[in-house]
Amino acid sequence: MAKPLRLSTTSPTFEADFKARLHWSADTDAAIEQRVADILADVQKRGDAAVLEYTERFDGLKVDSMAALELTQTELKAAFDGLPAEQRDALQAAAARVRSYHEAQKKASGESWTYRDADGTLLGQKVTPLDRVGIYVPGGKAAYPSSVLMNAIPAHVAGVEEIIMVVPTPKGEKNPLVLAAAYVAGVSRAFTIGGAQAVAALAYGTATVPAVDKITGPGNAYVAAAKRRVFGTVGIDMIAGPSEILVLADGSTPADWVAMDLFSQAEHDELAQSVLLCPDAAYIARVQAEIERLLPQMPRKDIIEKSLNGRGVLIHTRSMEEACAISNRIAPEHLEVSSNEPHKWEPLLKHAGAIFLGAFTSESLGDYCAGPNHVLPTSGTARFSSPLGVYDFQKRSSLIEVSEQGAQTLGKIAAVLAYGEGLQAHAMAAEFRLKKD
Amino acid sequence: MAKPLRLSTTSPTFEADFKARLHWSADTDAAIEQRVADILADVQKRGDAAVLEYTERFDGLKVDSMAALELTQTELKAAFDGLPAEQRDALQAAAARVRSYHEAQKKASGESWTYRDADGTLLGQKVTPLDRVGIYVPGGKAAYPSSVLMNAIPAHVAGVEEIIMVVPTPKGEKNPLVLAAAYVAGVSRAFTIGGAQAVAALAYGTATVPAVDKITGPGNAYVAAAKRRVFGTVGIDMIAGPSEILVLADGSTPADWVAMDLFSQAEHDELAQSVLLCPDAAYIARVQAEIERLLPQMPRKDIIEKSLNGRGVLIHTRSMEEACAISNRIAPEHLEVSSNEPHKWEPLLKHAGAIFLGAFTSESLGDYCAGPNHVLPTSGTARFSSPLGVYDFQKRSSLIEVSEQGAQTLGKIAAVLAYGEGLQAHAMAAEFRLKKD
Missing domain, CATH: 1.10.287 (Helix Hairpins)
Structure with a gap:
């Protein structure tokens, strides 16, 4: 039985209840920190030999040389060719839309510019791509081919010459969709390594794995700790927390659509957070009823239930204006404006990773193929950070003459x-x- | 006697000598790390009381309440009014040029954009300012009023509503130029606190110091470690290493100009690095002679001498093309193209914080008043990062309808x-x- 917490902004305990429900902090586990520091130092010192040992120890994958951990272009293409036509077409259609959006992004905000002032002095910025980047793709249960597209395509559009992918393949099990996505996205080289050892290999380089200039992509606590530590030696994108959706509803969207949108976040992970903000109590009750009706048929119902019961919340607000203000406090990763007047509310929304306008814009369309990036700031970091984009694979040099x-x-x-x-x-x-x- | 190392790219030991000279790594001192972790945790828990204690202990500044550590707007204005007219005018002229450059930057790459595709789907990005940012200004020997302008003005241009400055004032000694710069730049509030405790106060907030969304500005090893640790709770700009200049010279600039440009980096700090790359051995000898001639008259000659002898290097290259390639490997913070054909070489330069074109563009003009930001990526991080800019005080939300x-x-x-x-x-x-x- 999934019963997200119900809150009302008129309750005297709202502030305290709200803060308690929203609270999340990355556990900076000292043991993980130390383990990661040791792995980084070891790979920096011993290179390939260390990577091979950790891959055997942590991924149960024993091979004789790093060459055996490299995926060839032939293997990537074979994975693509082996997919059902429907999946091949969907991957290519998604890639084309993601590419076209990021090309527009580059044109809008990623081009060089200069001007001369009155005394003839030239000022401006030259925008150039990074030379080589590393993309971390998680393996195992959270292996998402769409993430390969979302990381590699902006790098390509930026003009990065070499894109090195790492993806752990525990016990040697490869995900054909991930390999196919690497083919479609045009990854330059790919290695079946993961964890802190993969981050170290990318940051410092080994005899086999080339050192990169920046590492992007999500990972577990070890990967996050490793990225934080190598920051400065290389660039990193962000440290991702659990995924979140916030739906701002005025009651005009079919309640089952909203319930399913809340599920689509909750199914990621027990720690994922689904929030509904709505000024209409009767509508909130209808969404709750749809949650109960739809849950039993969901294959991932156990995860959804735990996520909704543990972190979900349906908040009854005094007004849509108040709902917008609360949304700004949360600064959610995904923000659906499920309203028939989305453009009335959008100007009030200051902080969010991505804003999905209107009932037809389900967050899942954005996750796969609308075009914008699905790598978005989580845990309130949309207050100060942005979706992954072409700009993450470019840097600027001031020009002064x-x-x-x-x-x-x-x-x-x-x-x-x-x-x-x-x-x-x-x-x-x-x-x-x-x-x- | 200042004798920077002389290298030639034709020497068989060039690669090894070059790498040894360029090597620099931030010492991640475990004792500092632990001390900083403790201070952060303490300020997060005890707020103002902890900040007061650390300020007394580290800055020798004992006051009864946090209110006594706040600089009023009246005090900032009084500092400005008390300056000699020449300094007031220079501060205002510099601020106006920095503002105008950053306005151009915002227009070129920091505006919202949207488009509709063929099936009517709206896609784009909304660009919004951060709500509140913190600026760390070092105190003591490296108290630079120009840094106040360079951090606060882009934040203002971005549209940040509240800019909170922290600046340690050891033993209560305030630098009037720093206070005046805060007035000119329009800092919202200012506190005379520093170190890891100031970073903690900004990141977590206390009863007196408001929590910010991002912290920018340079600091010592404690400040750098603290910024790295609070990254994720707030945004940070970058972890700065020692300052560097690289001069690419074709021999057409008066040798004393180049010698003084090398000094202007060396005088910052004994660890600062000054590099000359030139295909003309006779010109390198002339620059060396000018170094020897000019050094005795420099007030900071001891620092300059230590910096040039310890980290400086004059490299004789086969050609300007080779010099450009070596510069790309270094990815210097400041890159002077001291040539009468700067636009011939600029397209070959891929990685640099700021590129100064032509003999008249001394790096020091860029440091103060040309307009571009002087907060630049150091230690080779120009491979993947950019000058501080308006974009550091903005974030983007994807728009999808x-x-x-x-x-x-x-x-x-x-x-x-x-x-x-x-x-x-x-x-x-x-x-x-x-x-x-």
């Missing part, structure tokens, strides 16, 4: 400030460019 | 992929939107 004339005015300002900071060489470097007259 | 028609085609693709991943609720949520016919 001061004209002789510009150097005369700028040099005097710089010299005053530099002397003020006690940095005389800075001041004199500026003064050397002043005309001697 | 699938039309009823769009839901028919997308729903089928999503369902195939979701079933393939074993996520039935995802598939059914898509199928619920299909027309029943």
